[in-house]
Amino acid sequence: MTNGTGENRRNAAGARLSRRRLLQASALAVPGIMALSACARPTSAGAGAASSAAPSLQLASPTNPVKWPIAAGNEPIAAGLEPERNATLRLYNYADYLNPEVVTSFEAKYAEYGVKVEISTFNDTPEALTKIRNAGTPFDIYFPSYDAIGKLVLGGLVRPLQHSYIPNISNAYPEFQNPFYDVDWQYTVPYVLYTTGIGWRTDRISEDIGARANPYDVLWDPQYREHLAVLDDYREVIEMTLLRNGSTEVNTGDDTLLNAARDAMLEMNKLTQPRVTITGYTDLPEGRLDLSQAWSGDLITAVSYLPEGVDPSVLRYWFPSDGKGMVNNDTMVVLKGGENPVLAHLFLDHLLDAKTALTNFTFTGYQPPQVSITPSSLVSEGLIPENLASAVVLPSYFNTGYRALELAPEVDAKWQAIWQQFKAGG
Numbered sequence: 001m002t003n004g005t006g007e008n009r010r011n012a013a014g015a016r017l018s019r020r021r022l023l024q025a026s027a028l029a030v031p032g033i034m035a036l037s038a039c040a041r042p043t044s045a046g047a048g049a050a051s052s053a054a055p056s057l058q059l060a061s062p063t064n065p066v067k068w069p070i071a072a073g074n075e076p077i078a079a080g081l082e083p084e085r086n087a088t089l090r091l092y093n094y095a096d097y098l099n100p101e102v103v104t105s106f107e108a109k110y111a112e113y114g115v116k117v118e119i120s121t122f123n124d125t126p127e128a129l130t131k132i133r134n135a136g137t138p139f140d141i142y143f144p145s146y147d148a149i150g151k152l153v154l155g156g157l158v159r160p161l162q163h164s165y166i167p168n169i170s171n172a173y174p175e176f177q178n179p180f181y182d183v184d185w186q187y188t189v190p191y192v193l194y195t196t197g198i199g200w201r202t203d204r205i206s207e208d209i210g211a212r213a214n215p216y217d218v219l220w221d222p223q224y225r226e227h228l229a230v231l232d233d234y235r236e237v238i239e240m241t242l243l244r245n246g247s248t249e250v251n252t253g254d255d256t257l258l259n260a261a262r263d264a265m266l267e268m269n270k271l272t273q274p275r276v277t278i279t280g281y282t283d284l285p286e287g288r289l290d291l292s293q294a295w296s297g298d299l300i301t302a303v304s305y306l307p308e309g310v311d312p313s314v315l316r317y318w319f320p321s322d323g324k325g326m327v328n329n330d331t332m333v334v335l336k337g338g339e340n341p342v343l344a345h346l347f348l349d350h351l352l353d354a355k356t357a358l359t360n361f362t363f364t365g366y367q368p369p370q371v372s373i374t375p376s377s378l379v380s381e382g383l384i385p386e387n388l389a390s391a392v393v394l395p396s397y398f399n400t401g402y403r404a405l406e407l408a409p410e411v412d413a414k415w416q417a418i419w420q421q422f423k424a425g426g
Contacts, residue, residue: 060150060180064180067182068186068187076162077341077342078162079164082342083342084113084115084340085113086113087113087340088117088340089115089141090120090137090138090139090340091118091120091141091143091347092121092131093122093141094121097143099360101359101363102350105359106347115343129151129155132335133155138335138338139335139338140343141332142158142333143331143332143333145329145331146188146328147181150181152187153187158334158336159333159336159341161186165348165349166349166352168353172352172369172370173369173370173398175369175395189331190329190369191368192297192330192361192364192367194297196239196294196326199292199299200291200292201290201291202316214244216243219274220264220267220268220271220272222271227289228289228291229275230275230276230292231293231295232277232278234415234419236293238261238415242257243326248324251411252411253407253411255414258414262421275289280292280298281294284299285302286305286306295366296391297366297367299316299391300366300384300391302315302365303315315385315387315388317390317391323399323400323401324401326403332348354372357370361373362383369393374392375389375394
């Protein structure tokens with residue numbers, strides 16, 4: 001991590017919140033979007049921009065890619081416009097999820113236009129969407145996960161993109177230039193990637209967890225009772241338990257699979273009493289946990305929180321070497337209510353610049369999908385220690401791994417019920 005990053009992160013410790021856990025509840029926050037969720041149904045690809053039928057919330061997936069409609073009166077802005085002058089570009093993001101250096105460099109790049117950037121943060125997605133829709137602050141850019149795109153589009157909250165302002169999309173993995181959740185990238189550009197695995201400290205855990213026949217089993221191992229944690233994210237914990245049980249149906253509504261996952265989670269409660277937290281990126285390096293279910297970016301971030309004198313080589317991250325684990329991403333969108341659509345487009349392009357994206361990575365620990373970033377380059381350039389090379393997200397993971405897709409409302413209700421029982425302890 002760059003010098004000074006650690007102190008900034010310590011000031012914001014505990015501020016980062018689970019993305020997907022909150023996104024799944026987002027429909028409850030915005031009038032009109034809940035109704036869209038109620039009619040969610042899988043449809044075939046090619047529901048194009050000119051459809052005259054009443055829109056419905058489709059469940060996008062790699063086998064059911066969705067092209068969202070562009071509503072009349074909400075067409076892309078014209079090409080070739082000048083950036084807005086003396087404007088304040090307003091970003092709406094999770095805390096501690098954007099490097100202040102990339103904001104400063106954007107302001108410098110467009111200094112002749114007198115642009116200033118203002119970052120507002122939110123605690124959860126229901127809060128964010130309520131404010132986007134109803135509050136007086138006209139935010140220009142929002143950072144959602146891909147499973148919220150349908151709600152945002154059909155709720156009339158985002159602008160379709162004018163691609164001519166965003167040439168740096170060519171720096172991103174090809175998968176994100178035509179993603180299944182937004183065919184033809186009409187509304188989104190990619191922000192960061194992450195896998196979900198297990199992190200630990202070798203000075204506290206002597207075994208090589210990754211060498212287990214089923215590494216997920218470590219979370220059920222009584223020898224680590226009360227010294228481990230799972231993510232405070234119902235999708236992540238249930239998905240992980242399904243994988244541990246041998247199922248690859250990580251978005252299932254099957255009662256047999258879900259009941260087995262519920263029973264295994266309740267067994268985990270009895271055997272190891274895991275903490276449920278999203279602060280593993282501080283708790284693990286600072287010694288409050290020995291091991292934890294973790295996002296890849298949090299293990300990279302954890303380097304910044306190690307006590308003075310503790311070598312980063314003590315940190316480890318396991319993700320299936322065959323790539324068959326959970327792999328997901330967040331996005332960036334331009335909000336319809338924003339006052340500076342040209343600058344907003346230019347900021348998206350700025351974050352897709354290869355150098356800027358790498359600078360952002362050194363702060364957030366979350367990897368941008370840049371073709372120039374490889375495990376060897378991150379290690380050779382000293383951005384991460386060699387022992388955390390497994391935390392780098394490979395492009396191939398998007399072919400081999402599993403995605404957390406939006407669930408139909410009735411399926412999501414089952415998952416929520418399991419989660420509430422787990423968190424209640426039985």
